[in-house]
Amino acid sequence: MTFSWRRRMGLRGGVGKNESSKGSNLDLEYTIPTHFRCPISLDLMKDPVTLSTGITYDRESIEKWIDAGHVTCPVTNQVLRNFEQIPNHSIRKMIQDWCVENKSSGVERIPTPRIPIHPYEVSEICSRILAATQRLDARKCLELLGKIKKLAKESERNKRCLVEHGMGVALASSFNSFACFSIDTHLDLLKEILSALTWTFPLEQEGVSKLKSNISLRSMVWFLKNEDDLSSRQNAICVLKELIYADQDCVDGLMEIEGIEENLFQIVKVPICPKATKATLMVIQHVMSFEEKSVIFTLRIIQMGLVSLILEILVDGDKSVCEKALGVLDSLCDRKEGRESAYENALTIPLLVKKILRVSDTATEFSISSLWKLSLGENGNAMVEAVQLGAFQKLLVVLQIGSVERTKEKVTELLKLMNLYRDKLDCFDSSMGLKYLKIRRN
Structure with missing residues (x-):
């Protein structure tokens, strides 16, 4: 068996040789002793360890094998008496010596693990x-x-x-x-x-x-305020995100901290990094999911202008951040104040329609849910604008390719509402009216 070692002569002073010499040195093959190879990966072992069956593997490869739930030796198929991995220093030393012998040809010595x-x-x-x-x-x-x-x-x-x-x-x-x-x-x-x-x-x-103690939560929120230490702000919001998903009592604790809305809002407004933005959006959405406990929190963060910030994120945010932003917007549209703020922004309907079938299934569901909530408001212009932007055709596709039941129901209601405008809007293709759509009902 052979292992192909490639070296770049330009990095080792080889530039300037004639083409035939250069070509012959760029791709060199060396025979690696079979017992230097891991039986699983077939690569040169960097950290050889021996199992109870006497077979030696590279530590990383055998650990992946065991972590996957296997209880047998890959080579002998014997059931392992234990999962102890004994370092094989002899093989490792031989491999290192082999690497040193071929150093002049571009082979790097593996470090002692x-x-x-x-x-x-x-x-x-x-x-x-x-x-x-x-x-x-x-x-x-x-x-x-x-x-x-x-x-x-x-x-x-x-x-x-x-x-x-x-x-x-x-x-x-x-x-x-x-x-x-x-x-x-x-x-x-x-x-x-x-x-x-x-x-x-x-x-x-x-x-x-x-x-989740009061003092620990307050300390983490204190770090959120420290605008000069971006790393600690990121760490604090990431830990808070994990905490509130682990124990809902943490939500109660956060609601008791004065200014928590402003701290979370500022991390979205002045981004630290995508990871921190995503964690912050997840915290905001999770807090708002506790409707009885978060009424004041939600109203305050809406008044600060969160809807506009969310829409700015949707303009050029990456897939993961867009999903979280759409989730927050959907939660904001649960409240009248959130819907009113959404109506006031000219980007709301265009962005919601655009994100349908463009980002992910999750993003599509959130976009449809937000449109559905906005359609139930007193502002009838939302549906007219959505139709003009091609929402009807997109919803037809969503219904045909399949979606979760709650989304199907919302799509069906939206299509019925939009169908009312088919004779009133020039942009509406009457051939795609609702009467031509076979709606599957379970």
């Missing part, structure tokens, strides 16, 4: 974080956080191990304790904890309980 973290090491670090937190030893906590981040960056396996063995709970407890003492005094530590918390979800309930 780091040993993955073990669950008992995670438990030990968590215990040390909690002990340092009890002493309010911020310096020690920062030191341990540095170690945690380094381990997490080394591999996804390390990150999973940290998450699965309680690191999120330890960090949540530490954040709550130091926030209770003083945000200003422990600002750097709280920033680092927030950054680490972004990849520890989903959290165990104990961790969620610590972060």
Whole structure:
């Protein structure tokens, strides 16, 4: 078996050779010993490990195999007695020596892999974080956080191990304790904890309980206000998004914080990055879904001009952000004030019609739902404009290609309303009237 190693002579001082010499050096094939290859990927092994069956694999490949639910050795098909992966230092050293021997031909030496973290090491670090937190030893906590981040960056396996063995709970407890003492005094530590918390979800309930406390929520909202620290603002909104989806009590806690509407509005108005914008839109939509609890929140954020901001996002936002923005607009149209604000903006109907069948199935459903809600208002011009923009034809397509039942019902109602204008508008093709449409009913 052979493995093709390609080197670029221009990067190694080879430019200037004659064409025949250059061509012969650009594509070189070397025979790799079979036992240097992973039996799964057939690539050169970077971190060879041996299973209980005695077969050696590259760690990344065999971990994917095991994570997929397999309990057998891929080569022997024997049931694994355990999933322990023992580093094969002999093979790894031989592979490295082979790479060194071929270095002059463009083969790079594989680095010596780091040993993955073990669950008992995670438990030990968590215990040390909690002990340092009890002493309010911020310096020690920062030191341990540095170690945690380094381990997490080394591999996804390390990150999973940290998450699965309680690191999120330890960090949540530490954040709550130091926030209770003083945000200003422990600002750097709280920033680092927030950054680490972004990849520890989903959290165990104990961790969620610590972060949904009044002081923890207020601390995260405090970070949202800090316009000079974009990274911490992004981390804070991402953690808040995970929290409110994990426990609805967090919504109650957020509603008690004065100025939360303004803080969320500003992140949408002055974007940090698509990730932060998307998280903020998800927080706003989720909060508004609790109608009885969020009436004041919704009214305030409408008065601030959220509808106009949403429409600006829809003009040039990417697919994922557009979906979230349409979801928020749909929720805003549940209220009379939201519909009135939508009517006042000339972009509303054109953008809703444009997004049908253009972004995704989810975006189409939100667009249709918003149009349906706007059609029920007192402003009859919305339907006239939608028809003029080709909404009728698009809705016919939606109905024919299929959609969820609630969307079908809204499409059918919209088509009936729009059909009333077929003889009144020049842009309306009478041959596509509702009487020619076979509406499927279950």
